[in-house]
Amino acid sequence: MILCECGEFVEEDSIFVDYIKTSANPSSRTVGHQKCGIIFNFIDEKPKIYSSRKKLKSIAALFAEKKNLDGGTVGKFLLEVDRLKSCGKFSDYEILCLAFMRLNCNSDTTIKNQIHVYGGKKCLNI
DSSP states (O other): OEEOTTSOEEOGGGEEEEEEOOSSOSSEEEEEETTTOOBOOSSSOOOOOOOOHHHHHHHHHHHHHHTTOOHHHHHHHHHHHHHHHHHOOOOHHHHHHHHHHHHHHTSSOOOOSOOEETTTEEOOOO
16 A cells, blocks of 8 residues: 555555656656556655645545554544644654554554555554
């Protein structure tokens, strides 16, 4: 799952393949988001995404829905997202990953799916 700059999660059925010039290769294979047309460059460093509090909450709600979190857990997740956003020093990606990891640190479940964000970073398994 990829978090696009447009605020939506990009899944396998909504991507296209493209070739772009990167620092590693003049023709590197990559993917893009069909809806908004953004092409992801996972090789070179890209700017981090910093959304408004309202936009981030809607992204977090979509993320919680995709992870099949129940009602009580969704509330805790959104509260954690709000706390991390108040710090003011984390990108959207970092906030979602940290909130999800903190939520799962207290349970016995393992994060099976990793979230990828524009820039190629990964959320670590716990």
